[in-house]
Amino acid sequence: MNTSGLWTAQFTAIVIMAFLFFLCLQLLTAGFPAFITDIKNNPAQGGLMTTVFMVSAIAIRPFVPSLMQKMDNKNLSLISLGFIALSVALSFGQDSVALLLLLRIFHGIGFGIITTIFSTMATNIIPAHRLGEGIGYYGMATSVGTSLGPMLALALLQVFSFNLLILLSVGLTLLTLLLNLFIKGPRKPAKMSTVQKGHFREHAFDRHAFTPAILTAFFSITLGGVVSFLRELGKEAGLGATISLFFLVLTIVMVIIRPFSGRIYDRFGHKFIIYPAVVSGIIGLTLLAITQNTMTLLVAAVFYGLAYGTVAPTLQALAVGAVQKEKQGTANAMYFSSMDLGMALGSAGLGLLASYTSYHFIYGFSVIFLVGLMLAYTFFFVVKKKPQEQFVKKSIEA
Secondary structure (H helix, E strand, C coil), X not given: CCCCCCCCHHHHHHHHHHHHHHHHXXXXXXXXXXXXXXXXXXXXXXXXXXXXXXXXXXXXXXXXXXXXXXXXXXXXXXXXXXXXXXXXXXXXXCCCHHHHHHHHHHHXXXXXXXXXXXXXXXXXXXXXXXXXXXXXXXXXXXXXXXHHHHHHHHHHHCXXXXXXHHHHHHHHHHHHHHHHCCCCCCCCCCCCCCCCCCCHHHHHCCXXXXXXXXXHHHHHHHHHHHHHHHHHXXXXXXXXXXXXXXXXXXXXXXXXXXXXXXHHHHHHCCHHHXXXXXXXXXXXXXXXXHCCCHHHHHHHHHHHHHHHHHHHHHHHHHHHHCCCHHHHHHHHHHHHHHHHHHHHHHHHHHHHXXXXXXXXXXXXXXXXXXXXXXXXXXXXXXXXXCHHHHHHHHHHHC
16 A cells, blocks of 8 residues: 555556446436426435435445456456446437436446446555545545536436437546546555455454444435435425526535545544534435525535545544454445445435425425434444554554
Protein backbone atom coordinates (compact mmCIF):
# COMPACT_ATOMS: atom_id res chain seq x y z
CA MET A 1 0.00 0.00 0.00
CA ASN A 2 1.11 3.51 -0.70
CA THR A 3 2.14 5.03 2.62
CA SER A 4 2.02 8.72 1.83
CA GLY A 5 0.54 9.95 -1.46
CA LEU A 6 -3.18 9.81 -2.06
CA TRP A 7 -3.70 11.18 -5.57
CA THR A 8 -1.71 8.61 -7.52
CA ALA A 9 -2.54 7.96 -11.17
CA GLN A 10 -4.27 4.71 -10.23
CA PHE A 11 -6.43 6.29 -7.53
CA THR A 12 -7.39 9.16 -9.84
CA ALA A 13 -8.39 6.72 -12.59
CA ILE A 14 -10.48 4.66 -10.18
CA VAL A 15 -12.27 7.78 -8.93
CA ILE A 16 -13.11 8.80 -12.52
CA MET A 17 -14.36 5.31 -13.35
CA ALA A 18 -16.51 5.27 -10.24
CA PHE A 19 -18.08 8.59 -11.21
CA LEU A 20 -18.86 7.46 -14.77
CA PHE A 21 -20.23 4.12 -13.64
CA PHE A 22 -22.53 5.53 -10.96
CA LEU A 23 -23.70 8.22 -13.36
CA CYS A 24 -24.72 5.71 -16.03
CA LEU A 25 -26.49 3.41 -13.56
CA GLN A 26 -28.30 6.21 -11.72
CA LEU A 27 -29.62 7.55 -15.01
CA LEU A 28 -31.67 4.38 -15.12
CA THR A 29 -32.39 4.23 -11.39
CA ALA A 30 -34.33 7.48 -11.75
CA GLY A 31 -35.40 6.87 -15.35
CA PHE A 32 -37.02 3.46 -14.96
CA PRO A 33 -39.47 4.43 -12.17
CA ALA A 34 -40.41 7.62 -14.04
CA PHE A 35 -40.88 5.72 -17.32
CA ILE A 36 -42.97 2.92 -15.79
CA THR A 37 -45.02 5.32 -13.67
CA ASP A 38 -45.86 7.32 -16.78
CA ILE A 39 -46.88 4.40 -19.02
CA LYS A 40 -48.56 2.28 -16.32
CA ASN A 41 -49.70 5.03 -13.92
CA ASN A 42 -48.54 2.86 -11.01
CA PRO A 43 -45.87 4.23 -8.61
CA ALA A 44 -45.53 0.84 -6.89
CA GLN A 45 -44.50 -0.78 -10.19
CA GLY A 46 -42.13 2.11 -10.80
CA GLY A 47 -40.49 1.56 -7.41
CA LEU A 48 -40.25 -2.17 -8.14
CA MET A 49 -37.82 -1.38 -10.96
CA THR A 50 -35.38 -0.05 -8.38
CA THR A 51 -36.18 -2.78 -5.87
CA VAL A 52 -35.32 -5.75 -8.11
CA PHE A 53 -32.14 -3.95 -9.20
CA MET A 54 -31.02 -3.51 -5.60
CA VAL A 55 -32.11 -6.97 -4.46
CA SER A 56 -30.11 -8.66 -7.23
CA ALA A 57 -27.05 -6.57 -6.28
CA ILE A 58 -27.51 -7.60 -2.66
CA ALA A 59 -27.84 -11.27 -3.65
CA ILE A 60 -24.60 -11.32 -5.67
CA ARG A 61 -22.40 -9.31 -3.29
CA PRO A 62 -21.70 -12.04 -0.69
CA PHE A 63 -20.11 -14.07 -3.50
CA VAL A 64 -17.97 -11.23 -4.86
CA PRO A 65 -15.14 -11.19 -2.25
CA SER A 66 -14.60 -14.92 -2.76
CA LEU A 67 -14.73 -14.45 -6.53
CA MET A 68 -12.17 -11.64 -6.27
CA GLN A 69 -9.75 -14.07 -4.58
CA LYS A 70 -10.10 -16.59 -7.41
CA MET A 71 -10.12 -14.31 -10.47
CA ASP A 72 -7.99 -11.42 -11.65
CA ASN A 73 -9.95 -8.37 -10.52
CA LYS A 74 -9.27 -6.41 -13.67
CA ASN A 75 -10.57 -9.21 -15.90
CA LEU A 76 -13.57 -9.68 -13.64
CA SER A 77 -14.43 -5.99 -13.84
CA LEU A 78 -14.07 -5.95 -17.65
CA ILE A 79 -16.37 -8.95 -18.03
CA SER A 80 -18.91 -7.39 -15.66
CA LEU A 81 -18.90 -4.04 -17.46
CA GLY A 82 -19.46 -5.79 -20.79
CA PHE A 83 -22.34 -7.76 -19.27
CA ILE A 84 -23.92 -4.55 -17.96
CA ALA A 85 -23.59 -2.76 -21.30
CA LEU A 86 -25.30 -5.67 -23.07
CA SER A 87 -28.16 -6.00 -20.58
CA VAL A 88 -28.81 -2.24 -20.62
CA ALA A 89 -28.76 -2.19 -24.43
CA LEU A 90 -31.42 -4.93 -24.52
CA SER A 91 -33.77 -2.55 -22.66
CA PHE A 92 -33.92 -0.26 -25.70
CA GLY A 93 -37.44 0.12 -27.10
CA GLN A 94 -39.04 -2.21 -24.54
CA ASP A 95 -42.23 -1.45 -22.59
CA SER A 96 -42.96 -4.87 -21.11
CA VAL A 97 -42.73 -4.58 -17.32
CA ALA A 98 -41.85 -8.29 -16.96
CA LEU A 99 -38.98 -8.10 -19.45
CA LEU A 100 -37.64 -4.84 -18.02
CA LEU A 101 -37.73 -6.33 -14.51
CA LEU A 102 -35.67 -9.29 -15.75
CA LEU A 103 -33.13 -6.97 -17.35
CA ARG A 104 -32.99 -4.89 -14.17
CA ILE A 105 -31.99 -8.07 -12.35
CA PHE A 106 -29.07 -8.45 -14.75
CA HIS A 107 -28.17 -4.76 -14.26
CA GLY A 108 -28.15 -5.30 -10.51
CA ILE A 109 -25.86 -8.33 -10.69
CA GLY A 110 -23.29 -6.36 -12.65
CA PHE A 111 -23.71 -3.36 -10.34
CA GLY A 112 -23.08 -5.51 -7.27
CA ILE A 113 -19.85 -6.90 -8.71
CA ILE A 114 -18.44 -3.65 -10.08
CA THR A 115 -19.11 -1.48 -7.03
CA THR A 116 -17.38 -3.99 -4.77
CA ILE A 117 -14.35 -4.28 -7.06
CA PHE A 118 -13.93 -0.54 -7.63
CA SER A 119 -14.28 0.36 -3.95
CA THR A 120 -11.83 -2.35 -2.92
CA MET A 121 -9.34 -1.17 -5.54
CA ALA A 122 -9.62 2.31 -4.02
CA THR A 123 -9.38 1.35 -0.34
CA ASN A 124 -6.42 -0.95 -1.00
CA ILE A 125 -4.29 1.95 -2.25
CA ILE A 126 -5.44 4.64 0.20
CA PRO A 127 -2.83 5.28 2.94
CA ALA A 128 -4.17 4.16 6.32
CA HIS A 129 -3.68 7.57 7.95
CA ARG A 130 -5.76 9.19 5.15
CA LEU A 131 -8.53 6.59 5.06
CA GLY A 132 -11.35 9.00 5.84
CA GLU A 133 -10.10 11.55 3.32
CA GLY A 134 -9.51 8.98 0.58
CA ILE A 135 -12.89 7.33 1.01
CA GLY A 136 -14.39 10.81 1.14
CA TYR A 137 -13.04 11.62 -2.33
CA TYR A 138 -13.99 8.22 -3.72
CA GLY A 139 -17.41 8.56 -2.15
CA MET A 140 -17.72 12.04 -3.61
CA ALA A 141 -17.25 10.58 -7.08
CA THR A 142 -19.93 7.95 -6.51
CA SER A 143 -22.30 10.41 -4.85
CA VAL A 144 -21.87 13.04 -7.56
CA GLY A 145 -22.64 10.38 -10.14
CA THR A 146 -25.61 9.24 -8.06
CA SER A 147 -26.92 12.81 -7.81
CA LEU A 148 -26.23 13.98 -11.36
CA GLY A 149 -27.75 10.82 -12.81
CA PRO A 150 -31.31 11.51 -11.60
CA MET A 151 -30.99 15.22 -12.42
CA LEU A 152 -29.86 14.46 -15.97
CA ALA A 153 -32.46 11.72 -16.36
CA LEU A 154 -35.37 13.92 -15.26
CA ALA A 155 -34.19 16.82 -17.41
CA LEU A 156 -33.83 14.62 -20.51
CA LEU A 157 -37.20 12.95 -19.97
CA GLN A 158 -38.82 16.38 -20.19
CA VAL A 159 -37.74 16.58 -23.84
CA PHE A 160 -36.60 13.17 -25.08
CA SER A 161 -37.78 9.58 -24.82
CA PHE A 162 -36.58 7.02 -22.30
CA ASN A 163 -34.59 5.30 -25.06
CA LEU A 164 -32.09 8.18 -25.05
CA LEU A 165 -31.28 7.34 -21.43
CA ILE A 166 -30.62 3.76 -22.47
CA LEU A 167 -28.19 4.83 -25.20
CA LEU A 168 -26.42 7.29 -22.91
CA SER A 169 -26.08 4.70 -20.16
CA VAL A 170 -24.60 2.16 -22.57
CA GLY A 171 -22.12 4.75 -23.82
CA LEU A 172 -20.96 5.66 -20.31
CA THR A 173 -20.56 1.99 -19.40
CA LEU A 174 -18.38 1.39 -22.45
CA LEU A 175 -16.31 4.48 -21.59
CA THR A 176 -15.77 3.09 -18.09
CA LEU A 177 -14.71 -0.22 -19.62
CA LEU A 178 -12.21 1.60 -21.86
CA LEU A 179 -10.64 3.41 -18.89
CA ASN A 180 -10.49 0.15 -16.98
CA LEU A 181 -8.16 -1.26 -19.64
CA PHE A 182 -5.45 1.10 -18.38
CA ILE A 183 -5.76 0.11 -14.71
CA LYS A 184 -3.04 -2.15 -13.37
CA GLY A 185 -4.39 -5.29 -11.76
CA PRO A 186 -3.25 -5.91 -8.15
CA ARG A 187 -0.42 -8.32 -7.63
CA LYS A 188 -1.41 -11.67 -6.22
CA PRO A 189 0.45 -12.50 -3.02
CA ALA A 190 2.85 -15.42 -3.27
CA LYS A 191 1.32 -17.00 -0.19
CA MET A 192 -2.35 -16.61 0.60
CA SER A 193 -3.36 -15.74 4.17
CA THR A 194 -5.78 -17.77 6.24
CA VAL A 195 -8.48 -15.18 5.49
CA GLN A 196 -7.83 -15.39 1.76
CA LYS A 197 -8.00 -19.17 1.80
CA GLY A 198 -11.05 -19.20 4.05
CA HIS A 199 -14.53 -20.50 3.41
CA PHE A 200 -17.27 -18.58 1.63
CA ARG A 201 -18.72 -17.42 4.97
CA GLU A 202 -15.45 -15.73 5.93
CA HIS A 203 -15.36 -13.82 2.65
CA ALA A 204 -19.05 -12.89 2.77
CA PHE A 205 -19.30 -11.55 6.33
CA ASP A 206 -17.25 -9.80 9.00
CA ARG A 207 -18.91 -8.96 12.29
CA HIS A 208 -16.80 -5.83 12.77
CA ALA A 209 -18.33 -4.24 9.65
CA PHE A 210 -21.88 -5.28 10.52
CA THR A 211 -22.98 -2.29 12.63
CA PRO A 212 -21.82 0.41 10.17
CA ALA A 213 -23.51 -1.57 7.39
CA ILE A 214 -26.84 -1.67 9.23
CA LEU A 215 -26.66 2.07 9.93
CA THR A 216 -26.05 2.60 6.21
CA ALA A 217 -29.34 0.85 5.42
CA PHE A 218 -31.22 3.27 7.69
CA PHE A 219 -29.89 6.22 5.72
CA SER A 220 -30.29 4.73 2.25
CA ILE A 221 -34.00 4.01 2.82
CA THR A 222 -34.48 7.76 2.69
CA LEU A 223 -32.18 8.02 -0.33
CA GLY A 224 -34.33 5.47 -2.17
CA GLY A 225 -37.32 7.75 -1.81
CA VAL A 226 -35.38 10.82 -2.92
CA VAL A 227 -33.93 9.20 -6.04
CA SER A 228 -37.05 7.31 -7.12
CA PHE A 229 -39.93 9.71 -6.43
CA LEU A 230 -38.71 13.28 -6.39
CA ARG A 231 -40.08 13.78 -9.91
CA GLU A 232 -43.52 12.73 -8.69
CA LEU A 233 -43.20 15.11 -5.73
CA GLY A 234 -42.48 17.88 -8.23
CA LYS A 235 -45.66 17.06 -10.13
CA GLU A 236 -47.67 16.97 -6.91
CA ALA A 237 -46.30 20.37 -5.87
CA GLY A 238 -46.60 21.83 -9.37
CA LEU A 239 -42.88 22.53 -9.67
CA GLY A 240 -42.44 21.14 -13.20
CA ALA A 241 -38.95 20.85 -14.66
CA THR A 242 -37.37 22.82 -11.79
CA ILE A 243 -37.42 19.65 -9.69
CA SER A 244 -34.16 18.57 -11.37
CA LEU A 245 -32.42 21.56 -9.74
CA PHE A 246 -32.64 19.65 -6.46
CA PHE A 247 -30.02 17.20 -7.67
CA LEU A 248 -27.79 19.98 -9.01
CA VAL A 249 -27.72 21.72 -5.62
CA LEU A 250 -27.27 18.35 -3.90
CA THR A 251 -24.23 17.64 -6.05
CA ILE A 252 -22.64 21.05 -5.44
CA VAL A 253 -23.06 20.71 -1.69
CA MET A 254 -21.53 17.23 -1.67
CA VAL A 255 -18.53 18.33 -3.74
CA ILE A 256 -17.89 21.11 -1.22
CA ILE A 257 -18.42 19.09 1.96
CA ARG A 258 -16.74 15.78 1.12
CA PRO A 259 -13.06 16.85 1.38
CA PHE A 260 -13.69 18.57 4.73
CA SER A 261 -15.70 15.71 6.22
CA GLY A 262 -12.95 13.20 5.37
CA ARG A 263 -10.29 15.29 7.08
CA ILE A 264 -12.50 15.81 10.14
CA TYR A 265 -12.98 12.04 10.31
CA ASP A 266 -9.22 11.39 10.20
CA ARG A 267 -8.43 14.07 12.78
CA PHE A 268 -11.33 14.03 15.25
CA GLY A 269 -13.30 10.83 14.63
CA HIS A 270 -16.78 10.01 13.42
CA LYS A 271 -18.75 11.45 16.34
CA PHE A 272 -17.98 14.98 15.13
CA ILE A 273 -19.61 14.14 11.80
CA ILE A 274 -22.55 11.81 12.33
CA TYR A 275 -24.73 13.89 14.67
CA PRO A 276 -24.79 17.20 12.74
CA ALA A 277 -25.08 15.31 9.44
CA VAL A 278 -28.10 13.28 10.54
CA VAL A 279 -29.82 16.37 11.93
CA SER A 280 -29.19 18.06 8.59
CA GLY A 281 -30.80 15.13 6.81
CA ILE A 282 -33.86 15.33 9.05
CA ILE A 283 -34.23 19.01 8.22
CA GLY A 284 -33.89 18.29 4.50
CA LEU A 285 -36.56 15.58 4.50
CA THR A 286 -38.90 17.74 6.58
CA LEU A 287 -38.58 20.55 4.05
CA LEU A 288 -39.34 18.12 1.21
CA ALA A 289 -42.47 17.05 3.07
CA ILE A 290 -43.81 20.62 3.10
CA THR A 291 -42.32 22.01 -0.11
CA GLN A 292 -44.66 23.90 -2.42
CA ASN A 293 -42.13 26.16 -4.15
CA THR A 294 -38.67 26.02 -5.69
CA MET A 295 -36.93 27.91 -2.88
CA THR A 296 -38.00 25.40 -0.23
CA LEU A 297 -36.96 22.58 -2.57
CA LEU A 298 -33.46 24.01 -3.00
CA VAL A 299 -32.96 24.65 0.71
CA ALA A 300 -33.99 21.03 1.29
CA ALA A 301 -31.33 19.99 -1.23
CA VAL A 302 -28.66 21.87 0.73
CA PHE A 303 -29.51 20.16 4.02
CA TYR A 304 -29.97 16.69 2.53
CA GLY A 305 -26.76 17.13 0.51
CA LEU A 306 -24.83 17.89 3.70
CA ALA A 307 -26.19 14.67 5.19
CA TYR A 308 -25.59 12.49 2.16
CA GLY A 309 -22.13 13.93 1.60
CA THR A 310 -20.97 13.04 5.10
CA VAL A 311 -23.00 10.13 6.48
CA ALA A 312 -22.36 7.70 3.61
CA PRO A 313 -18.52 7.96 3.40
CA THR A 314 -18.20 8.08 7.19
CA LEU A 315 -20.06 4.80 7.57
CA GLN A 316 -18.03 3.24 4.76
CA ALA A 317 -14.78 4.35 6.43
CA LEU A 318 -16.05 2.85 9.70
CA ALA A 319 -16.78 -0.48 7.98
CA VAL A 320 -13.49 -0.65 6.06
CA GLY A 321 -11.37 0.55 8.98
CA ALA A 322 -12.89 -2.06 11.28
CA VAL A 323 -11.55 -5.09 9.39
CA GLN A 324 -8.22 -6.57 8.35
CA LYS A 325 -6.79 -5.38 5.05
CA GLU A 326 -7.46 -8.79 3.48
CA LYS A 327 -11.16 -8.37 4.25
CA GLN A 328 -11.67 -4.87 2.90
CA GLY A 329 -13.50 -6.42 -0.05
CA THR A 330 -15.87 -8.06 2.42
CA ALA A 331 -16.43 -4.79 4.28
CA ASN A 332 -17.11 -2.94 1.04
CA ALA A 333 -19.50 -5.64 -0.11
CA MET A 334 -21.39 -5.45 3.18
CA TYR A 335 -21.51 -1.66 3.04
CA PHE A 336 -22.85 -1.53 -0.52
CA SER A 337 -25.28 -4.39 0.11
CA SER A 338 -26.74 -2.45 3.02
CA MET A 339 -26.88 0.68 0.88
CA ASP A 340 -28.73 -1.26 -1.81
CA LEU A 341 -31.02 -2.95 0.71
CA GLY A 342 -32.06 0.42 2.06
CA MET A 343 -32.58 1.77 -1.46
CA ALA A 344 -34.71 -1.26 -2.33
CA LEU A 345 -36.82 -0.98 0.81
CA GLY A 346 -37.16 2.77 0.35
CA SER A 347 -38.17 2.55 -3.31
CA ALA A 348 -40.68 -0.28 -2.86
CA GLY A 349 -42.03 0.63 0.57
CA LEU A 350 -42.27 4.36 0.06
CA GLY A 351 -43.71 3.86 -3.44
CA LEU A 352 -46.42 1.65 -1.99
CA LEU A 353 -47.06 4.15 0.80
CA ALA A 354 -47.30 6.98 -1.76
CA SER A 355 -50.04 5.13 -3.65
CA TYR A 356 -52.19 5.33 -0.49
CA THR A 357 -51.11 8.74 0.82
CA SER A 358 -49.06 11.35 -1.07
CA TYR A 359 -45.49 12.01 -2.12
CA HIS A 360 -45.21 14.83 0.40
CA PHE A 361 -46.19 12.39 3.15
CA ILE A 362 -43.52 9.80 2.37
CA TYR A 363 -40.70 12.29 2.83
CA GLY A 364 -42.02 13.29 6.23
CA PHE A 365 -42.38 9.61 7.08
CA SER A 366 -38.74 9.01 6.05
CA VAL A 367 -37.56 11.14 8.97
CA ILE A 368 -38.29 8.12 11.20
CA PHE A 369 -35.38 6.23 9.66
CA LEU A 370 -32.85 9.00 10.31
CA VAL A 371 -34.03 9.25 13.91
CA GLY A 372 -33.56 5.49 14.13
CA LEU A 373 -30.05 5.82 12.69
CA MET A 374 -29.11 8.40 15.30
CA LEU A 375 -30.47 6.32 18.16
CA ALA A 376 -28.75 3.14 16.95
CA TYR A 377 -25.47 4.97 16.39
CA THR A 378 -25.64 6.44 19.91
CA PHE A 379 -26.26 3.01 21.42
CA PHE A 380 -23.48 1.16 19.59
CA PHE A 381 -20.77 3.81 19.28
CA VAL A 382 -21.36 6.08 22.28
CA VAL A 383 -23.12 4.09 25.00
CA LYS A 384 -21.77 0.63 24.28
CA LYS A 385 -18.54 1.65 22.53
CA LYS A 386 -18.45 -1.41 20.28
CA PRO A 387 -15.06 -2.90 19.30
CA GLN A 388 -15.39 -1.42 15.79
CA GLU A 389 -14.33 1.97 17.15
CA GLN A 390 -11.05 0.59 18.49
CA PHE A 391 -10.31 -1.13 15.18
CA VAL A 392 -10.85 2.17 13.34
CA LYS A 393 -8.46 4.04 15.65
CA LYS A 394 -5.78 1.40 15.24
CA SER A 395 -6.20 1.47 11.46
CA ILE A 396 -5.84 5.24 11.27
CA GLU A 397 -2.82 5.31 13.59
CA ALA A 398 -1.07 2.44 11.76
